Amino acid sequence: MVAAISVQNVSKLYNKVPVVDNLSIDIEEGEIFGLLGPNGAGKSTTIRMMITLTQPTQGKIQVAGYDIDKHREQVKRNIGVVLQQISIDGELTVWENMEFHGRMHHIPSNKRQSLIDQWLDYMSLSDRKDTLAKTLSGGMKRRLQIARALLHQPQILVLDEPTVGLDPQNRRRLWEVIRDLNRQGMTILLTTHYMEEVEFLCEDSGTRKQGRIGIMDNGKLIELGTLSDFRRKYGEGLVIKQVEDHLDYKFFPTLDQANLYLETLVDKTGVMSRASNLEDIFVEMTGHRLD
Numbered sequence: 001m002v003a004a005i006s007v008q009n010v011s012k013l014y015n016k017v018p019v020v021d022n023l024s025i026d027i028e029e030g031e032i033f034g035l036l037g038p039n040g041a042g043k044s045t046t047i048r049m050m051i052t053l054t055q056p057t058q059g060k061i062q063v064a065g066y067d068i069d070k071h072r073e074q075v076k077r078n079i080g081v082v083l084q085q086i087s088i089d090g091e092l093t094v095w096e097n098m099e100f101h102g103r104m105h106h107i108p109s110n111k112r113q114s115l116i117d118q119w120l121d122y123m124s125l126s127d128r129k130d131t132l133a134k135t136l137s138g139g140m141k142r143r144l145q146i147a148r149a150l151l152h153q154p155q156i157l158v159l160d161e162p163t164v165g166l167d168p169q170n171r172r173r174l175w176e177v178i179r180d181l182n183r184q185g186m187t188i189l190l191t192t193h194y195m196e197e198v199e200f201l202c203e204d205s206g207t208r209k210q211g212r213i214g215i216m217d218n219g220k221l222i223e224l225g226t227l228s229d230f231r232r233k234y235g236e237g238l239v240i241k242q243v244e245d246h247l248d249y250k251f252f253p254t255l256d257q258a259n260l261y262l263e264t265l266v267d268k269t270g271v272m273s274r275a276s277n278l279e280d281i282f283v284e285m286t287g288h289r290l291d
């Protein structure tokens with residue numbers, strides 16, 4: 001099966017410094033994939049290379065089987081993109097923003113009108129058709145960006161930090177949209193520095209496969225797998241001990257084993273056990289917190 005996105009030994013150097021360093025990832029068709037890492041890890045640069053906005057210094061990237069160097073148009077046709085910066089035209093109405101994108105992609109008029117209606121409805125923006133985009137709330141602007149990215153019916157949706165700057169309610173709403181699109185079969189790649197975002201989006205929802213998480217730090221992919229894989233590898237149980245001004249983390253294969261260990265301690269002051277989460281595992285992998 002052709003990978004939806006295939007990144008093979010890709011590096012990007014700025015001023016001779018690698019900001020993406022020999023990265024290889026295959027994102028499968030229909031998969032939801034979260035690229036997690038701190039600011040400056042190289043996530044946006046990776047996305048920018050995939051969507052042909054910047055060229056890799058070395059390595060090979062294919063999107064829907066098309067090489068990003070040789071087949072830029074096919075790559076653009078197969079991929080919908082929501083960049084971190086709000087990129088809609090504030091002086092145009094919601095409808096005009098959609099119309100402009102549809103024309104850029106040469107979607108015939110009849111089909112264009114019905115697709116605009118369909119996606120504005122899906123994103124709950126139908127009643128805002130004639131509103132100037134600059135007057136929309138942050139959450140609405142983001143939904144418009146997504147509606148626009150989906151208009152040319154791409155197979156793959158790429159979102160760079162989709163919920164930055166959104167309040168918890170709007171963030172949750174976008175997560176539901178992203179999960180629903182994935183349930184309908186769309187391949188989703190998103191970057192984020194929010195642990196809870198990948199935990200929510202890449203969890204096993206019952207109706208679709210658990211998504212994978214790639215952890216990036218200093219331009220390198222340092223871990224790749226599902227949250228269950230990580231918890232199995234690093235430990236599902238944790239004992240945390242306050243030592244002077246910092247916390248000591250000790251991982252155990254299961255929570256039961258962590259609890260048993262806690263029981264054996266004579267002095268339990270400042271010690272607790274609990275199930276490990278992605279944040280604990282991230283700190284264990286990288287030696288530092290995400291924020």
Ligand SMILES: Nc1ncnc2c1ncn2[C@@H]1O[C@H](COP(=O)(O)OP(=O)(O)OP(=O)(O)O)[C@@H](O)[C@H]1O
Pocket residue numbers: 014015019037038039040041042043044045046161193
């Ligand atoms: N055009 C550029 N010229 C020089 N350096 C750049 C350029 N673009 C990015 N960088 C540097 O590359 C590194 C990775 O940046 P990148 O934006 O890819 O990280 P990120 O993980 O997406 O973080 P953020 O979420 O903050 O964007 C940073 O140190 C950044 O300063």
